[in-house]
Amino acid sequence: DQQVKQNSPSLSVQEGRISILNCDYTNSMFDYFLWYKKYPAEGPTFLISISSIKDKNEDGRFTVFLNKSAKHLSLHIVPSQPGDSAVYFCAASKGSGNTGKLIFGQGTTLQVKP
């Protein structure tokens, strides 16, 4: 049973436009959410996170939105750049984000076209 789902395997956007990556979860006990970015032949790297006590967290061009009632989060990248082309994973955890146990989604491959 996939507790964290990224239903779009891929997304293609033009440089300068907004990229929106979506993630849904089923377990209401999740209270901390993270996005990771992965380039080919490298390990995932942490991008941004959000606690369930917030509904938005922003870091430069990256913003994560959390809708707890819908069990949905999204990552917005504005403006998108070709270097943002990568696989993006969302992840969730319980216990205020200090359990060390992350549940990952399947990943979405983002392609930003020049």
Next chain:
Amino acid sequence: DADVTQTPRNRITKTGKRIMLECSQTKGHDRMYWYRQDPGLGLRLIYYSFDVKDINKGEISDGYSVSRQAQAKFSLSLESAIPNQTALYFCATSDRGGIADTQYFGPGTRLTVL
């Protein structure tokens, strides 16, 4: 130098062989993890260790074993490799006292079992 290193980076082996994947870290983190990535399934937790004497099974531990030889070293073993263990394997670390649940990944080991 990379903070989290994995050896080997690539390995081809045959069914029934024993194989060990090694992970070392220089971040000084307490916690270490082993994941595997399969297409369409994201990253799944195999084993995790919160300190040298604390080893825990993850989501998919069957067919795998681990050893935490020191704070900085965490090895994953496949006692008798089978073809459905062909995957990309990642080691990760996190700091109990750091940013909650932010994990730092190694570059990965691509394992092929023939």
